[in-house]
Amino acid sequence: xxxxxxxxxxxVDGGTFxxxxxxxxxxxxxxxxxxxIPAHDQDFYALKNVPHGHVQQVLFPSKSTNTSRRALVYTPxxxxxxxxxxxxxxxxxxxxxxxxxxxxxxxxxxxxxDNMIAEGQIKPFIIVMTYGMTNNIRPGTPGGLRNFDINxxxxxxxxxxxxxxxxxxxxxxNRNSRAMAGLSMGGFATHTITLNKPDVFAYYGLMSGxxxxxxxxxxxxxxxxxxxxxxxxxxxxxxxxxxxxxKAAGFHAVSFVSEGxxxxxxxxxxxxxxxxxxxxxxxxxxxxxxxxxxxx
Numbered sequence: 001x002x003x004x005x006x007x008x009x010x011x012v013d014g015g016t017f018x019x020x021x022x023x024x025x026x027x028x029x030x031x032x033x034x035x036x037i038p039a040h041d042q043d044f045y046a047l048k049n050v051p052h053g054h055v056q057q058v059l060f061p062s063k064s065t066n067t068s069r070r071a072l073v074y075t076p077x078x079x080x081x082x083x084x085x086x087x088x089x090x091x092x093x094x095x096x097x098x099x100x101x102x103x104x105x106x107x108x109x110x111x112x113x114d115n116m117i118a119e120g121q122i123k124p125f126i127i128v129m130t131y132g133m134t135n136n137i138r139p140g141t142p143g144g145l146r147n148f149d150i151n152x153x154x155x156x157x158x159x160x161x162x163x164x165x166x167x168x169x170x171x172x173x174n175r176n177s178r179a180m181a182g183l184s185m186g187g188f189a190t191h192t193i194t195l196n197k198p199d200v201f202a203y204y205g206l207m208s209g210x211x212x213x214x215x216x217x218x219x220x221x222x223x224x225x226x227x228x229x230x231x232x233x234x235x236x237x238x239x240x241x242x243x244x245x246x247k248a249a250g251f252h253a254v255s256f257v258s259e260g261x262x263x264x265x266x267x268x269x270x271x272x273x274x275x276x277x278x279x280x281x282x283x284x285x286x287x288x289x290x291x292x293x294x295x296x
Contacts, residue, residue, distance in 0.1 A: 004264060008035060051118060056073055057070060058072075074113060076114075077124070079126075089125060089169075089172075089179070091161075092186070106265050181227070204227065231264065239257065242255075
């Protein structure tokens with residue numbers, strides 16, 4: 001099998017079952033078995049003897065959905081000791097059929113952050129991960145994702161979750177200290193919301209989740225970074241061309257292509273590894289793009 005994390009299940013006499021010998025993960029709009037195939041570059045998301053941050057569950061009130069909603073919040077090592085320090089925030093979205101656990105469970109985002117902070121590669125920041133839908137699209141819904149209306153989730157994110165996070169965590173509560181990124185469907189949400197509300201986020205990241213065009217962005221001064229990525233088995237030329245067009249139009253744009261991977265978590269783990277060091281830092285037009293993973 002290919003390196004990295006993969007969902008799977010077994011079919012027995014026409015029935016679909018999970019493997020009782022492995023852990024289950026929420027993906028494909030159901031609980032699935034998951035398997036981790038050792039990768040040649042797995043060191044960056046390995047559990048190491050370094051200071052660790054915390055991933056905590058929070059329940060925040062949502063008037064728009066008339067319920068309490070859940071988010072997972074990663075706070076970096078030292079957050080509970082450095083009580084006067086405030087942090088930038090990355091709002092990081094999962095893909096279609098997954099939930100708010102995906103980036104920490106399947107993606108190991110918290111371990112990646114711990115390792116990069118310990119190695120001095122990144123500026124510490126908070127990550128917020130929440131469920132990217134309001135259950136208006138369910139399994140079996142005709143049209144599926146094509147009929148997904150982003151507006152209810154946009155309300156949850158901008159009017160309910162962000163104010164909750166800024167009130168209950170020590171954040172730097174302004175646009176220049178706020179990023180949004182996502183994989184696949186999470187990239188679609190990022191693309192749409194950042195264009196709809198350009199005053200909220202300054203850093204944009206799409207991982208196997210489409211591209212931006214210069215014409216879509218009305219005020220380039222609002223955008224500190226546009227990060228576009230894909231696996232080499234997806235459509236990398238589209239990512240490269242979009243990045244070239246954005247650079248030509250004067251945007252700080254960076255592309256990354258994960259060598260040998262497709263629409264899968266190894267692509268997105270590598271993408272987050274490349275994106276994280278670029279966040280909340282001023283980029284220059286001469287700063288090189290990350291190299292493909294096989295050139296490391």
